[in-house]
Amino acid sequence: MAVRLEGTPCWADATFDDVEAAKTFYGDVLGRTFGASSKSGGHLQAYADGKAVAAVVPTVPGQEGPSQWCLYLAVRDAAATAVRIGDNGGEPLMEPMRVGDFGTMRPARGPGGAVFGLWRAGIHEGFGATAVPGAYCWAEVFTRNPEKTDVFFSTVFSCRSKRLEGETDLRIHGLGERPVPGRMKMTEGFPPEVPPYVDVCFTVRDCDEAVTLATERGGILRFGPMDTPFVRFAALGDPQGANFSVIGITTTTGETPGTTDVARGARQDRHTARP
Template identity: 70%
Template sequence: MAVRPEGTPCWADAMFGDVEGAKRFYGEVLGWTFGEASSQYGNYTQAYADGKAVAAVVPPMPGQEGHSQWCLYLASQDAAATAARIRGNGGEVLLEPMRVGDFGTMCLAREPSGAVFGVWQAGRHEGFEATAVPGAYCWAEVFTREPEKADAFLTAVFGYTAKRIEDEAVDFRMFDVGGETVLGRMRMTEDFPPEVPPYINVYFTVADCDDAVARATRLGGLLRFGPTDSPFGRFAALGDPQGANFSVIDITTRRGEMPQVTDVS
């Protein structure tokens, strides 16, 4: 697999106080199977869709217990250089670049408006082995109350070009790398309770959105929005039983006209 361009989403993982509970939930909702926990790396456990690595779950490190949350990793060819750009553009490095054996180098950061994300410099672990197929990652959006801060940071650190969706109902931008749209940004409205911090919402592909929602809610998940149709697919926003937000989308069921976009780079 070729090295992903700088800023391309390349991996997702989440810490769970109850890892076995998370495995049961996501195994049923997304059809994941799981590898052996790696005791050398904090019992990090990879999830697979049809035999392809698509995400991972891990118990919290001491002192990190609390609200579960999915973390999206963006590709970097030099994690130390990316960390320097993060600092230089108003972001905060939460975990300095750290080698993870021969798998690669990771870094955790917070962009200026508050959303946490990861940086991954690939070694033996190059990231997602599959995307946009049932059970695999498909898309992600930065949800923020201060979009101007997030937009300026993302374009400066990762060299994205930006497009604005022409829709008075939403404040939404899309970021491109080499002509490919890789990430979205949504302004959080008053519909979001004030205690909900900015975050990156990760979308996982499913064969049937309504069926995935039914399984999730039956297992104790919360339906936060949808299911609803869009030009990109039928999707719904969910919370898992341990509080991690995510979305599911059936990209084969599309309704409506594609929105008009304007280049704002």
């Protein structure tokens, strides 16, 4: 597997009180299969066409609560990156934690309030596939402090940054030709109790079918499905509270999902859709 540039999205997981229910939900909606790993502290890896694409994790007893997807960014040294995060207005949230031989993780919060993870790879380098059904394809940092967030990502991870034209305040970050999470400003359409967050988007073959499957299985439709010049997408919540989005690949008319241009049309008016 090619070495990922520092700051590149490389993994996603979510903690669930009911892991079996999460496996059933995401297996049905995203077409994933699951396998356990005795070396990963209870993590159950999710697979798309045999490739590792995410994980579901059992909640630590006493820390039960709403689930949330976490996006991890590749780093060479979690401790050194944490120093840069702190120096640029962010906050490391715990000490680096080794996950068996898989690698080292560390959660952090940016100055705009959104939480993400750092991942220093061991034997597990991250996504085995992206932009295929069931796999990660895109992410956006939703924040009420866009200027601080833009400077933070550009400085900590040496990203280039470009604002896209349109009514929404959307900025794309990239490392060379590789997209890293975009940034969307949270407007008055967001209730004040909704905290900043990283929206993780997964690929599906058919957006409408995924929405139907999700709602039939207890999920919540937040927004969509919506057509854009590039993709058809929808924002969802799973039965245990984790928000995520799906991007269909059968209705694309522009570039394929997973490129920076996915966001060009796919996020118009979406900022009003969250609870």
